[in-house]
Amino acid sequence: MTAHAIMKLLPYPVAHHPSGSITFEGEELLHNSQRQMQQLRGRRIGMIFQEPMTALNPLHTVEKQLSEVLNLHSGLRQPALRAKVLELLHKVQIQSPEKRLKAYPHELSGGQRQRVMIAMALANEPTLLIADEPTTALDVTVQREILGLLQSLQEEMGMAILLITHDLGVVRHMANRVAVMHQGQLIELQDSEALFDAPQQDYTRTLLNSHPKGMALTPSDTNTESLLETKQLTVSFPLNKPLFGKPTRFVHAVKNISLKLPVGQTLGVVGESGSGKSTLAMAILRLLDAQGEIIFQENKLHKLNEKKLRPLRKHMQVVFQDPFASLSPRMTVAEIIAEGLLVHSLLNYANREQAVIKVMDEVGLLAADRHRYPHEFSGGQRQRIAIARALVLNPKLLILDEPTSALDRAVQVQVIELLRDLQQKRGLTYLFISHDLNVVKALSHQVLVMKDGEMIEYGNAREVLEKPQQAYTQRLLQASFLN
Numbered sequence: 001m002t003a004h005a006i007m008k009l010l011p012y013p014v015a016h017h018p019s020g021s022i023t024f025e026g027e028e029l030l031h032n033s034q035r036q037m038q039q040l041r042g043r044r045i046g047m048i049f050q051e052p053m054t055a056l057n058p059l060h061t062v063e064k065q066l067s068e069v070l071n072l073h074s075g076l077r078q079p080a081l082r083a084k085v086l087e088l089l090h091k092v093q094i095q096s097p098e099k100r101l102k103a104y105p106h107e108l109s110g111g112q113r114q115r116v117m118i119a120m121a122l123a124n125e126p127t128l129l130i131a132d133e134p135t136t137a138l139d140v141t142v143q144r145e146i147l148g149l150l151q152s153l154q155e156e157m158g159m160a161i162l163l164i165t166h167d168l169g170v171v172r173h174m175a176n177r178v179a180v181m182h183q184g185q186l187i188e189l190q191d192s193e194a195l196f197d198a199p200q201q202d203y204t205r206t207l208l209n210s211h212p213k214g215m216a217l218t219p220s221d222t223n224t225e226s227l228l229e230t231k232q233l234t235v236s237f238p239l240n241k242p243l244f245g246k247p248t249r250f251v252h253a254v255k256n257i258s259l260k261l262p263v264g265q266t267l268g269v270v271g272e273s274g275s276g277k278s279t280l281a282m283a284i285l286r287l288l289d290a291q292g293e294i295i296f297q298e299n300k301l302h303k304l305n306e307k308k309l310r311p312l313r314k315h316m317q318v319v320f321q322d323p324f325a326s327l328s329p330r331m332t333v334a335e336i337i338a339e340g341l342l343v344h345s346l347l348n349y350a351n352r353e354q355a356v357i358k359v360m361d362e363v364g365l366l367a368a369d370r371h372r373y374p375h376e377f378s379g380g381q382r383q384r385i386a387i388a389r390a391l392v393l394n395p396k397l398l399i400l401d402e403p404t405s406a407l408d409r410a411v412q413v414q415v416i417e418l419l420r421d422l423q424q425k426r427g428l429t430y431l432f433i434s435h436d437l438n439v440v441k442a443l444s445h446q447v448l449v450m451k452d453g454e455m456i457e458y459g460n461a462r463e464v465l466e467k468p469q470q471a472y473t474q475r476l477l478q479a480s481f482l483n
Contacts, residue, residue, distance in 0.1 A: 002181070003130045003164060007047060008037045024128065043073040046121035050133040051322070052113035056105040062089075062116055063101040069123045088119040093145055111142055111273025118146060125157055132164045139272040139435035140479040147174055166408030168208065169480075172196055180204050210410040212442035215462060216266055216420075226295075227429045228261040228284065228397060233292035235276070235283045235453075253279045254290070255453045261446070263396075264423065266430040268444030268461060270437060270476065276453040277433045281399045284431070285316055297396065314344050317390035321402035323382035327374040333360075333385055334370035340393045359388045363418060380411035384418070391422065399431045404439055416442055437480045441465050449473050 004010050006022055008029065022029040024045065029037070041047070049055040057065060066085045070076045076084055082101075089097035092115040105113055114134065121129060131150070135143040147170065154161055163174055171178055171192070178195045180188040180203065188201045199205045235254040238247030254276045261267045269277045283290040286301055286309055294301040299312060317340075320326040327336055337359060338352045347355060357367040363384045374382055383403060390398055400419070404412040416439060422428055434440050440447060440461075447464040449457040449472065457470045468474050 001184075003047070003132055003162060006130065006162075007041060007045060008032065008034075042069055042120075042126075043124045044126055045128045045130065046124070046126035047130040048114075048117050048121045048132060048134040052117040053105060053325075055117060056113060058105055061102050061104055062108075066116070066120055066123060069120050073124045084123075088123055089116075091122070091149065092116075092119045093142065093149075094119075109274040111139060115142075115146070118150075122153060126159065127157075128160045128162065129154075130162045130164075133166070134163070135165070135167070135170060139270075139275075139476075140437060141272055141475055143170070144479045150174075168211070168409060180207070207408075207410060210413045212413060212416055212436075212438045215441060216443050216445045224262050226260045227263045227297060228431070229259065229293075229295040230284065231258050231293035231295075233257045233280070233283060233290055233294065235279050235288055235290045253453050254283060256292070257448075257450075257455055259448060259455075259458065261397075261429060261431065263429055264427045265445040266423070266432050266443050268440035268447045269431065269433045269450060270435060270440055270447060271450035271456075272476075273435070275450040277450055278401055279453075280450070281318070281401055281431060281433060285313075285318060285399065311344075314340065314346075314393040315396045316399070317393060317395040317397070318399040318401065319383070319386045319390050319403045321405055323379065323386045324374065326386060327382060327389075329374055332371050332373060333365075333377075336374070336385060337370075337389045337392050340389065344393065346393075355392055356388075359392045362391065362422070363388045364414075378411075380407050380414065383407065383411075383415055387415075387418070387422075391426075394426075395428070397429050397431065399433070401433045402435070403432075405434065405436065412439065419443060437465065437477060449476070 001010070005015075005017070006024075006029070017030055020030065024040070029040075032040075060068075063082070063085055066088060067081050070081060070084055085101065086097050089100060094100055094112060094115055100108070100112070105116075108116065118134060121131075129150070134150075135146055150161060151174070153159060161174070163171070165171060175192045178188075178190060178192050179186055180195075180201065182203045188195065188199065188204050190200070195204065196208065199208060233254060234252060234256055236250040236252050239249040239251055240247050242248070257280060259267065269280065271277050279288065282288040284294055286294070286304075290302070292302065296312065296316065301309065301312070304312075331339070334353070334356050337356045341347055341352050341355060346352075356370055360367050360370060365381065365384050365388065369377075374385065377385065387403075403419075404415050407415060419430070420443065423430065430443065432440065432443055444461040446459065447457075447461045448455060449464065449470070451472050457464055457468060457473045464473065465477065468477060
């Protein structure tokens, strides 16, 4: 909100400034008109927004959106305009940028969308860059590359960076000074080194001590029977769509993945953005067409039609990365959590209500809040709602797709402890997707490393994370700031 105030992007006149001052290069911004602010935004002050899927226009291609920024402030015209767009995409490490010019945001991975946002913010070489969680959606290797890029551009252009993040590893790596905010107030402001060595406030100390610790707990049930197994699982998407006939060229998003996940254990799936992690999960849930075998509780899912598959779906639930996007804003928390019970025709109204109350209590939410809407909750609370929605059906398998990436460290630790506790109590089996290797280490019994749709390394979590055999896994670990 503070950063949005600098850019004057708050919902005025509902928001207002009864006091205070905002000066930029000696210029008072607080009383600037919208026309004056438009001259600043994107040219002298750039901003990287946290959620690129919301910030990017879904109806425009990558080239059009980058060209608009350059054309508006720099007056560039073709062919210089396209050359500059390609240069920017190269700078932010977009692979094959020529092929991405005509892509729409939904055709890019989360990490690729974030890189397009960074390219837009840097397009006109601003003197101040406001970066709001710029690496949240990125894996650790790309995170380091992007932060290194920002640092080199900062040195080259003399650019100031206002970095907003909940990742203390990024703060320590990037910041000269650190401002700690709590409940709308600035509670501590120190040089980075001094703050990390000797924090003055209790809240700051809590933040510094909040990071995932330890390894996964030993399952309460020593049963090694496989709950889930895949054999040579492959997911392909067509590259050409002829008017007549079948596609002849394909991209293999997942290639020949074979795995076994025992009852009550966690398989951590790691890899860079676009490596196929989420695609693998969607294929296992039969939400994407795939070749190969998927065996769940001895049921061969790959041979079942939708009608026969439906009764099994309540045993396989998923918690998505962004709880705000995956929860309907028009439904109350009680309606959201009970929806699965309605779909599977389980329990009458009174019993559904009791089930909702019970599961909310189990995930640390107040049952009295069940008639409120998602926007009335914090990010951590929304993720607990998403977990409760999955748990109310008493699933055997829970697929967790980056469930902590949008949360600050203190809340991450709480969610991890909740997931550990639920696994012990319920004997749950997790397929845990993340690019945060510290979180994976804290939860996983096994680790599967993916790159370009292929399995690079697979085995016991301790062995893979402490003694990786493959160079790619070693790079992932070296790039993890808090490793």
